[in-house]
Amino acid sequence: MSEQASSFIAKSTIKAADLEHRRKINFNIGKYNAAVPKGKEQFEDLHLARERAKNIKWRAIETLDQQLEEFELNFTKRGGKVIWAENSEQAIEEILKICVEKKCKTLVKSKSMVTEEIHLNKALEQNGIESIETDLGEYIQQLDGEAPYHIVTPAMHKSKEDVAKLFHEKLGTPLQFSPEQLTLKARAILREKYVQAEIGVTGANFIISDIGGIAVTENEGNARLSCSFPKTHIAIVGIEKMIPSITDLGLFWPLLSTFGTGQKITVYNTILTGPRQENEKDGPEEMYVILLDNGRTNILKNPKQRESLYCIRCGACLNACPIYKNIGGHTYGATYSGPIGSVITPNLQGMEEFKHLSYASSLCGNCTEVCAVKINLHELLLDNRKESVEEGLASFSEKMAWKVWKLASLRRSMMNMGSGKWKNKIVNGLFKTWKENRTDLHFSDKTFNQMWKDQFKK
Numbered sequence: 001m002s003e004q005a006s007s008f009i010a011k012s013t014i015k016a017a018d019l020e021h022r023r024k025i026n027f028n029i030g031k032y033n034a035a036v037p038k039g040k041e042q043f044e045d046l047h048l049a050r051e052r053a054k055n056i057k058w059r060a061i062e063t064l065d066q067q068l069e070e071f072e073l074n075f076t077k078r079g080g081k082v083i084w085a086e087n088s089e090q091a092i093e094e095i096l097k098i099c100v101e102k103k104c105k106t107l108v109k110s111k112s113m114v115t116e117e118i119h120l121n122k123a124l125e126q127n128g129i130e131s132i133e134t135d136l137g138e139y140i141q142q143l144d145g146e147a148p149y150h151i152v153t154p155a156m157h158k159s160k161e162d163v164a165k166l167f168h169e170k171l172g173t174p175l176q177f178s179p180e181q182l183t184l185k186a187r188a189i190l191r192e193k194y195v196q197a198e199i200g201v202t203g204a205n206f207i208i209s210d211i212g213g214i215a216v217t218e219n220e221g222n223a224r225l226s227c228s229f230p231k232t233h234i235a236i237v238g239i240e241k242m243i244p245s246i247t248d249l250g251l252f253w254p255l256l257s258t259f260g261t262g263q264k265i266t267v268y269n270t271i272l273t274g275p276r277q278e279n280e281k282d283g284p285e286e287m288y289v290i291l292l293d294n295g296r297t298n299i300l301k302n303p304k305q306r307e308s309l310y311c312i313r314c315g316a317c318l319n320a321c322p323i324y325k326n327i328g329g330h331t332y333g334a335t336y337s338g339p340i341g342s343v344i345t346p347n348l349q350g351m352e353e354f355k356h357l358s359y360a361s362s363l364c365g366n367c368t369e370v371c372a373v374k375i376n377l378h379e380l381l382l383d384n385r386k387e388s389v390e391e392g393l394a395s396f397s398e399k400m401a402w403k404v405w406k407l408a409s410l411r412r413s414m415m416n417m418g419s420g421k422w423k424n425k426i427v428n429g430l431f432k433t434w435k436e437n438r439t440d441l442h443f444s445d446k447t448f449n450q451m452w453k454d455q456f457k458k
Contacts, residue, residue, distance in 0.1 A: 001395075004333055005356035012327040012360070013437070021157060021328060028156050029319050035262025036316075042254060042264050053251055054373045057310035060209075060242040064300065067209040067242045068291060074212025075289060078274030083290045088118035091290055095120065095201075095234060098288065099129055102232050104198040108190075110216075110223035111135035112203030113313065114236050114292055116148060117335040120201070131201075132193045134222035139186055143170045149329040151336065152260050152315035157328055190222070200226035200284070204237040205312070206252060207291075210245045213273035214289060217256060217266045224270055233284035235272070239291050240299075240309040246271070252312065259314040259372040295348035304383050308343045310373045317367035317377060323360055332357060339367035343380045351388050358384035401431065412449060420445040 015021060043049045060067055072082045085091035099107070107124060109115060109131055121142070124131040133142040137154035141147065144166055148154035155163070160179050167173040167182050177185070194200075202223050204214035214235050216223045227233040243252060249271075257263040276283035299305050318324045318338030329337040334345040334354065342357035358381045367377040388394065408414045420443040428440045446454070 002353045002356070004353045007333055008331060008356055008360070011331040011333075015327045015331050022326065024157055024159055025325055025328065028153070029325060032262060032319050036258065037262075039258035039262040039264055042258070049251060049255060050372060050374050053255055053312075054310060054375075056243060056248050056251070057312075057373055060244055061240065061300070061306060061309050063244075064239065064242060067244060068207075068239060071207055071209040071212050071242070072291075074210070075274060077212065078277065079287075080212070080274035081286070081288045083288060085290050085292045085294070087294050088292075091118050091236060091292055091294070092120065092123045094290060095236075096123070096127055098232065098234060099124070099127070099199060102198050104129055104232075106130045106132070106193060106197045107199045107201060108132050108134050108193050108197040108226045108230065109138075109201040110203070110218065110226040111138050111154070112201070112236060113148070113151060113335060114203050114238050115201060117238075117294065118236070118292070120236075132190065132197070134190050134193070134226055135218075136183060136186055136220060136222075139190065140166065143167075147330065147335075149337075150315060150318060151313050151338070151340075157330075194225045194229040197226075197230045199232045199234060200228075200230035201234045201236065202227050204235050204241055204289075205256065206249065207237055207239075207242045207289075208244075208246050208249070208271070209242060211271075211273060213246070213271050215249055215253075216270045216272065217253065217268070218270075219261070219263075219267045221268050224268055227270075227272060227284060227287075228282055231285045233272075233275070233287045234290065235288070236290045236292060238296060239293055240296055240311070255372045256312050256314050259316040259370070299344065299347045302347070305343070305347055305380060307375055308340065308347075308377075308380055310375055311340050311344075312372055313340075314372045316370040316372060320366040320370045322362055322364065322366070327360075332360075339377045339381070340375075343377055343384065346384050346388070351384070351391055352393055355384065355388040355393055358382075358388070397433075416447050416450055 040046055075082060083094050085094060107129055109120070115121070121131045133139045135154070138148060140155040140158065140163055141149070150156040163179070163182055164173070164175055164177055167177065167185060168175045171185060171189070173182065173185050202216055205217045206215040208215060214237060227235070243249070253269055254265055257266045272287070275285055275287040296309065299309055317340050318329070321339050324338040332341055332345070334341055334349065334357070336345055339361065342360060345357055346354040361378070361381050363378050363381065365378045368375065368379070371377060423443040424441065427443070428435060431441070
């Protein structure tokens with residue numbers, strides 16, 4: 001068993017028994033579940049909208065090399081600079097080069113899972129650069145020294161009392177401060193940082209090839225401030241975020257907001273196509289887009305798993321997953337948690353270390369049912385399991401257990417052998433690891449074959 005798997009089992013065992021944690025998550029996801037049906041009412045045919053979105057992403061991913069080249073051509077025409085990063089190390093190296101060139105001491109950063117993936121804040125801190133998270137949820141997590149808990153709502157696992165206590169300890173605010181007062185305190189601190197920062201960093205929800213731009217979706221306005229106040233803007237984007245045309249946003253923006261938060265449309269939706277032009281009054285003097293691979297081409301070359309690259313990071317599958325709701329986001333030990341994380345993490349970070357995530361599923365199919373772009377998530381989880389076995393990552397005891405099971409299943413005489421009580425004793429005695437988190441297996445006194453013979457004996 002890998003170190004990651006051992007950690008996952010230990011953490012999930014503790015978290016699953018934490019009833020207070022479950023209460024907080026169910027409370028927050030309950031609000032989400034109440035809002036989403038109202039957001040879906042804007043679609044005349046939701047099934048068709050999701051199907052069209054999936055087809056658009058299919059086209060984008062199948063022609064990704066051409067789409068990326070078209071984006072670079074159009075983006076650089078307006079003075080933007082494109083950097084291709086094969087892995088997180090290259091991305092960090094390029095960002096640090098820009099920081100040195102701009103003599104950067106303070107950097108403001110909007111919410112971005114890709115920057116979490118490459119551990120940007122840690123790298124900047126090690127090089128003496130102050131990196132400030134400007135999304136309120138991310139800022140809360142940064143103050144607490146924690147990674148984001150959820151793709152969309154980073155501090156979902158915290159109650160308002162938890163946040164008040166954290167702000168009291170870190171910022172000296174009174175314990176009785178309301179959420180509104182806590183937000184105003186954060187706002188006052190962050191507004192100063194926008195003015196001080198030499199560089200602003202954002203992610204992007206979509207890359208748009210035909211106009212050479214990126215689309216950023218948010219509810220707080222912090223991304224707009226992060227990319228317009230500092231003189232230099234760096235956008236770090238996974239290459240899978242591609243959509244072919246600006247007209248596709250008319251479908252993807254409402255889908256993302258509805259399945260992400262239950263809104264018809266998010267508050268701020270921005271398209272950025274480069275640095276400030278001569279006839280423009282605001283915007284950065286320089287803009288870089290870092291196109292990050294970091295294992296995505298490993299998924300791209302797999303015809304089956306390629307479908308997972310359609311994901312628009314709405315987080316709906318996390319909110320629907322019974323496993324996620326019981327063990328939480330941090331237990332996964334990876335940037336991306338929940339069903340989509342369990343699908344892509346083994347392919348991004350190594351099957352040997354993370355294959356266990358694909359087994360951390362009830363295979364109920366609820367993740368597939370709620371996916372905004374109809375990714376067959378539960379099938380991809382099964383495919384990951386299959387690939388891990390084909391790569392020889394199954395333990396000796398697991399291989400032998402399935403061989404014995406196959407041998408018995410193909411021989412009716414062996415299936416009919418012995419009483420149910422005898423089978424219970426042997427099987428439950430052999431599969432002790434299986435039983436650690438499950439109840440005993442129970443065999444009937446007679447097999448179906450034996451009961452059939454008894455019922456219809458001549």
